[in-house]
Amino acid sequence: MEETTEQWAETSLQNFVKKADAELDVLGNQIPYIPEDNHYVDMGKKDISWWTNGFWAGTLWQLYHFTKDEKYKQAAQNIEQQLDNAFADFRGLDHDVGFMWTLTAVADYKETKSQAAWTRALHAATILAGRYNPKGHFIKAWNPENGLYRNGWVIIDSLMNAPLLYWAQDETHDPKFGYIAKKHVNKIMKYNLRADGSVNHICVFDPKNGQLLETKGGQGYGVGSCWSRGEAWAIYGSALNYKHTHKNKYLNAAKSAAHYFIANIQQTGFIPLVDFRAPKEPVEIDTTAAAIAASGLLEIAKFVPEFEHDLYYDSAIKILRALTAKYIELDPDKMGILTHGSVNYDADHANEKPIIYGDYFYAEALLKVIGKELQVW
Template identity: 40%
Template sequence: MTTSTSIPSNFQDVWQHAGHHTTRLVERIGASFPHAAHQGVYQCEEPHWWTAGFWSGILWLFHREDPASGFGEIARQCEEKLDMPLQEFDQLHHDVGFMWILTSVANYELSGDATSRRRALTAASHLAGRFNMKGSYIRAWNPWSEGEDNTGLAIIDCMMNLPLLYWASETTGDPRFRHIAIAHTNMVLNHFIREDGSVHHIVKFNPDTGEVVEALGGQGFAPQSAWARGTSWAMYGLTLSYRYTGDPAYLQAAKKVTHFFLSALGPDGVPTWDFRLPTDAPSYKDSSAGACAASALLELARCVPANESQMYAQHANSLLQHLIKACGNFSDQEEGLLLHGAGHVPEGRNQDNPLIYGDYYFVEALAKQRGYEGLFSPRARY
């Protein structure tokens, strides 16, 4: 096995490196579901795990530019393996958006495959079924253990699942999916986004009355802290909701959260896993938050006048350059594209590891630099 440690000089070279890297990884894992890399090797999860779509998403991003790569066939095999959790209610959660946008929606938009369309609409129906009229929120999870009650929990991550609902309304002409996405987004504006642009990770509702019970720290350091990846979910998700609806309140909220994120970055340009850490707390970097934010910035740049667009695009370029320099992997000894991702620091899981969703958003941002839409973007005809 050869090793290269030189850093590519431009985004074109990084894109090509990522494509070659993906070709090598396909040879080992094929149609599997990588999640986090340990000691240089991606560990794979079961199909019901929330990250099961991101590997397929990477494959579709490269397939779109080179259909002869063979990546599309591997992505279709991954999609077929997701049929089992699609039919098993107890294992599903709000992250069906992450899972089936990057598998079935991508396949349908690329190929017109009718089976993929039905799969994605089934997933959208499951997601819509998690909506609680009392509180206007989409419930995040089913119980993780016997006796646990998650019925009142909503989390900021769900903003990235809403494009599945917008897409379902577009492809069927049925506005009900869209109405639910809008109601959930309005709830986020009211209860998740703080005055300074920082974001709660979890808000707990009384599921019978809809009243807010409390905010929870979740994957952040504390309830009133500022979890970096949650901030990037909000940046991107609010921007996508604006692109799907044209509601100016969503654009203003996206800008507000974005400006908080950019102001909280340190001199090395890579976000710390939580932007409000006490001095004695562990200060791991989170490249996945940076990659998601870079893609969000490029999405936001499409939504604003030219002078603002240039500013957001420059911030995206700068963030990508920092990620490449500080976190980019250019060695064959490591299967992740981005080092130094922080999965769930409070629980001690994947505190300094490559993460497949970080890799996905990194590749997606590079694809946007090449003029493509993201796979979450509205009516992205590839």
């Protein structure tokens, strides 16, 4: 009998769990990011406020939800507690508090009803809401760097941070969190998403009036290009904003970004290039964009009518199968599971390597296929 998609996903997930167990044995209390010479540097010591510091904990919460093995919960809560040091420092925190505490404190609260986790999550949501510019109707992305204040900078990634605000609205019954989220997302829909479904990574607005000043290539090739992970953030982030608001314009945006992504990856075996609008050479891929998009496509498939479902679901499965066939590292002596992730177009030191968020979204997508994911967003 031919193996079903669900059986294939279950097998792939079991392989993931076995490798994650080996990594957990080595990591202990460390917070991983990108392996160097097959070993992780502890971001808890290097930069406790780094935006990816919740992804390993998020992976552990997904595995706990799947297996109910206490070791995953204990390790995830350890990371959550370490992130209290980021709250204490405060200066290093930006809009990515959404990533950091959705995958730690929100996940913890959803699984355990921990009041300490609830408090941390609300603290993070309040920080995120505090970055809102009421005149420009956007949430400022980043903090000052090298004398550049960046008070009007907005990036496509922030669509994924909005769910923290919706969570806070639901938990506190305070609509201000939802008002801020929707105003910010509407700004992105108007300026970061293009009419053809592609995206601008960075839009720079005048912080005094909200007018668009310029767009930037950001982590892609350049102005006017289309960074594939930004496209993946648009797919998944727009779908999540639809999930929380039921506004059709957000689902339509998710579908538009998905169509652009799917059309491009069909040219490259369902694995995206780092940028869809870049020179033909050098050829570099980003498996993290693939994993994020796969999970986002599965999210879209939950919401569209019956006769639209297969386009998004089948495309997600093709991506996951392509990743599993060529880009999974199961050697327990080599840290990282999903290989060939790329931070940005020009990051020679960090391109086509394992990156922790690639592992998270790959596992999350497989769990969605078998219907056993923790719905953390």
